[in-house]
Amino acid sequence: MQVILPRMSHHSPNLDHLFLTRRDFLQRCGMGMGAMALGSVLSETLGLRASAEESLNPLMPKLPHFPAKAKRVIHLFMNGGPSHVDTFDPKPSLTKYHGMALPMDHLSTERKTGAGFGSPFAFKKYGQSGIEVSELFAKTAESIDDICVIRSMQADVPNHEPSLLLMNCGDARQIRPSMGSWLTYGLGSENQNMPGFISMCPGGYPIQESQNWQSAFLPGVYQGTYIDTKHTDVDKLIENIRNQSISLKQQRQQIDLVQQLNAEHQRRRDGDAQLEARVQSFELAYRMQMDAADAFDISKEPQSIRDMYGPGTQARQLLIARRLIERGVRFVQVWHGEGQPWDSHDDIEVNHRRLAKECDQGIGALLKDLKQRGLLDETLVIWGGEFGRTPTVELPTPGSNGGKINGRDHNHYGFSTWLAGGGVKGGYVHGATDEFGFKAVEKPVHVHDLHATLLRLLGFDHEKLTYRYAGRDFRLTDVHGNVVHDIIA
Numbered sequence: 001m002q003v004i005l006p007r008m009s010h011h012s013p014n015l016d017h018l019f020l021t022r023r024d025f026l027q028r029c030g031m032g033m034g035a036m037a038l039g040s041v042l043s044e045t046l047g048l049r050a051s052a053e054e055s056l057n058p059l060m061p062k063l064p065h066f067p068a069k070a071k072r073v074i075h076l077f078m079n080g081g082p083s084h085v086d087t088f089d090p091k092p093s094l095t096k097y098h099g100m101a102l103p104m105d106h107l108s109t110e111r112k113t114g115a116g117f118g119s120p121f122a123f124k125k126y127g128q129s130g131i132e133v134s135e136l137f138a139k140t141a142e143s144i145d146d147i148c149v150i151r152s153m154q155a156d157v158p159n160h161e162p163s164l165l166l167m168n169c170g171d172a173r174q175i176r177p178s179m180g181s182w183l184t185y186g187l188g189s190e191n192q193n194m195p196g197f198i199s200m201c202p203g204g205y206p207i208q209e210s211q212n213w214q215s216a217f218l219p220g221v222y223q224g225t226y227i228d229t230k231h232t233d234v235d236k237l238i239e240n241i242r243n244q245s246i247s248l249k250q251q252r253q254q255i256d257l258v259q260q261l262n263a264e265h266q267r268r269r270d271g272d273a274q275l276e277a278r279v280q281s282f283e284l285a286y287r288m289q290m291d292a293a294d295a296f297d298i299s300k301e302p303q304s305i306r307d308m309y310g311p312g313t314q315a316r317q318l319l320i321a322r323r324l325i326e327r328g329v330r331f332v333q334v335w336h337g338e339g340q341p342w343d344s345h346d347d348i349e350v351n352h353r354r355l356a357k358e359c360d361q362g363i364g365a366l367l368k369d370l371k372q373r374g375l376l377d378e379t380l381v382i383w384g385g386e387f388g389r390t391p392t393v394e395l396p397t398p399g400s401n402g403g404k405i406n407g408r409d410h411n412h413y414g415f416s417t418w419l420a421g422g423g424v425k426g427g428y429v430h431g432a433t434d435e436f437g438f439k440a441v442e443k444p445v446h447v448h449d450l451h452a453t454l455l456r457l458l459g460f461d462h463e464k465l466t467y468r469y470a471g472r473d474f475r476l477t478d479v480h481g482n483v484v485h486d487i488i489a
Contacts, residue, residue, distance in 0.1 A: 058221050059189040059196050064459025070380040070422030072325045075333045079206045080342030083389035083408055084416035085437040086352055089151045090123040090132045093435040094391050102436055109409045110158045113392035120349040129427030136356035139364030145427040148487045149418045152431025152440035155387050155447055158410035160207045163386035166447050168212045170476045180331035181215040181222040182476045186465050190328030195225040201335035202230040202313045217469040229317040234293045295323050310361040318362035345394055346404035380422030380457055388415025391436040414440035423457050425489045445484055452481035
């Protein structure tokens with residue numbers, strides 16, 4: 001595994017002989033024994049096996065700390081915050097108190113809220129487990145016996161930006177590597193002709209933009225590759241995927257020359273993470289021309305499979321997600337759309353019904369498709385947003401929220417996320433919110449706990465998957481997180 005150690009930066013090439021990287025220093029001390037000792041310590045600490053080939057390509061497959069069923073992830077992100085009390089957390093008491101003051105203390109929310117707001121959607125029991133799910137996700141619920149619903153999720157604040165970063169990067173404020181970056185750092189990729197981490201969002205970026213799939217201080221090769229899945233033409237999906245001027249053979253000759261020059265340049269700057277990322281990006285871009293066009297072309301799927309997923313952008317990107325993990329992409333993130341589409345401050349019945357209609361058939365098809373292909377056991381599927389929504393109606397206030405009715409405000413005190421496949425206990429509900437759905441009261445699961453558990457399912461001790469930066473060993477869960485063993489099969 002390549003490990004980048006901090007070093008002093010300098011810009012004048014004439015001064016190169018005055019500077020030693022820490023790796024150079026270790027190599028020159030005691031006939032290189034220092035460097036050998038460092039490598040041994042890092043291997044033991046990380047529990048990962050490295051090879052000479054891997055040192056040249058940081059995306060080579062690596063072994064986790066211990067055997068695990070999950071080998072890849074599909075993260076279905078309903079950005080904006082879907083309402084748990086309208087999807088996976090039924091609250092009959094809320095219907096009883098519809099239009100009335102709730103017999104409980106109101107928790108602090110981002111905006112003013114009023115009376116109880118009963119769900120306009122019917123819930124029904126599904127599967128042998130009899131778990132109740134809203135009519136909004138009836139197709140998804142057909143696979144409920146393979147799903148673990150966590151009804152006691154908690155975040156830190158009721159604001160999109162910090163909550164998005166917390167869910168994706170493990171920290172609400174600081175620049176930290178995303179979950180997908182940590183996973184590709186730990187496991188590498190099973191396809192060297194594709195990025196190890198792909199983030200799909202139709203129409204543009206979500207809130208916080210590319211920070212959601214950033215690599216931060218990890219080498220840039222682990223950053224997510226953004227794909228705008230509103231496009232169907234591969235040349236628009238992936239910019240510059242084909243060179244219209246020269247052949248692949250000529251491109252190979254050009255890249256070989258550039259890489260020779262880069263290698264000489266890098267030799268005197270060993271450990272420069274940005275330079276290493278750029279060198280790797282040239283190679284990956286060339287190799288992607290071979291595989292990417294095929295992976296994103298769903299016309300190669302049988303018509304019966306395309307019909308199972310259904311029409312529209314959501315169905316298409318969910319089918320692409322399956323095709324990507326089949327080809328060895330380690331982490332695939334599927335966003336619902338630009339901005340925060342699930343942010344239903346107004347008329348939640350209309351908005352949530354429309355949004356669920358766009359993705360429910362595709363999600364249900366994805367779960368069945370993975371299972372029938374024997375992929376679900378090794379693929380961890382995650383569904384959720386950055387937080388939930390209040391059980392109380394949001395009150396119209398002057399400004400951006402003026403005149404809005406029948407909507408719900410943000411709620412970080414208690415919300416739902418579900419997991420499927422990858423060693424998860426299916427047909428199981430973990431934790432609970434209070435009788436109205438305002439706050440997690442049984443077996444609360446903080447986002448840090450979720451991250452610790454996801455890493456455990458993928459074979460990692462979240463306290464040992466670390467990266468040394470600025471004199472400190474960083475990890476996805478920072479100094480927090482407890483594995484939720486109850487949800488592991």
